[in-house]
Amino acid sequence: MDKQLLNLTFTVVPGSSDEDSAFEDGSSYATSVASSVYNYRFENGRRYHAYKEGEYPLVSDRVMRDRIPPNLRFIIDDCEATWSFSSKFDYIHARTLGGSIKDLPRLLKQAYEFLEPGGWIELQEYETTSKTDDNSFPEDSALLRWVENLNKAAAKFGKPTNIAPELKQHVMDAGFTGVEDFVYKVPMTPWAKDKKLKEQGRFNQLAMLDSLQAYTLHLFTNVLGWSVEEAEVYLVDVRKELMDPKIHMYST
Template identity: 25%
Template sequence: MLEVDPSVLANSDDDYASSGYDTSTESLASSVQQYIYENGRRYHSYYGTEKYLMPTDETEQDRLDLYHEIYLVAWNDNLHEAPLTTPHRILDIGTGTGIWAIDMADKYPMAEVIGTDLSPIQPSWIPANCRFEVDDAMKEWTFRENFFDFIHARNLNTGVTDWAHLTSEMMRCTAPGGYVELLENSLTLHCDDGTMKPDHGADIFLRRLREALEKMGRPHPTHEFLKNQLENAGFEDVQMLTAKEPFGPWPKDPRMKRVGAMSLLNGSTGFESYGMAAFTRVLGMDAAEARGICERALQDARNKNYHVYCLYFRVYGRKPAVENRCK
């Protein structure tokens, strides 16, 4: 159980600012560069508006980079949990701004690191052993079989219409004895001390988001689901790990407190990133209703009296070595 920091509860106001926390945010071919603007945000549209429901503008890119830091703090600075030794080829599917791939290229200078994404939003100043390609992971991959020592996908679930396709392509392209790793957010809200009210805005938000994703044939992944997907594709020794992502700096544990503070900052644009297109395009809400759900989620997340958190699921497995596969 995550213990609440008593100093957070030191006065009767609901907001973190009254407890001394600053949670404000002040501070290829041309055809793949097709965008639409909707509700004040820019969305990539080359593959159509159904393919991926989140914006790809600078605000979102900043949020993804912040999320990378949140993951690192939540997971003790581990870029991966799979027991890699000397990987030579690494692939990151749905790489976003490419920040994980860039860090991996720095960590393993002898490896070639490739990141693929629907959108060309990656920087051009990158390590010499890193490169990016525009590709749709839901189509047949262009990579050779048995090519990569490690294939990674993080926070990809809102873009995955066919997990079996994704994991079978991972299986095909992983070298025997190589690893794959998935890291996803539970998209469910939890509370250990009974402080979450039944109509918590973030809980309502997540329920509506799961509803939209299910309507699009993209059920939110659970731990068991991810494990089964890897095992069904043929990976062995599949390991499951869980971490908590508190909303707000309410935990006593310093590392969790940092995660919570950064998550709140992330939520200041994140609820709208996840919610606006899902609620308007898929659930048919008008923009005001959709924005209201996002705003209420953020408002309740900012209330220090509710000690809520989401879960991260991290699952990794190994492709059998050739000898094992022949048995």
């Protein structure tokens, strides 16, 4: 699916903004969440957010919620709406925004405006590609076709998945200074000999196997026009490649 990990950190100056949010009282970003955001819709046996329905194509069901740490508190809002926080931040962190953001430059500009002078932003993003150094993908790879279709569907949906290659430039265009860009080669399955890389590959393989359906169903059926049955059958071959130790896949 993906894997260009970009760690970006920078220094900043201030600004401000305002609009409706999912909070009962927009004057405080820590107030209780409006009851409407707890409404959900169901599609193909998976649960999706009903808040700003159709804007976010990934699932939000029991499978996902069972993994939430006990000390984590969510504040639910649309980060692409005009920010209305009552105070600014010293540090803003975002991870894997690909596939969920329509206007990345605007989002980064708002982050810039809501950081205190000298504040920091850190972004971690995977590039939506799969590669090998030894041409070990099969000639008509199901996984490579899945990546191609995912990127095509997400772009057509208006929220591209493969944002990592342009991320650094977008950050600088938003006004950030002192930008640092760290790129890592990450194995997607546990084929590497190095113990640490093998462990990374094992976790990535598990994450991919577990999230394939969540990434696929809505975009492939609603955007590309596939049937649910076609998508599910297709994913069987994608999973087979993810489990094949002879394919030395990674992303950069």
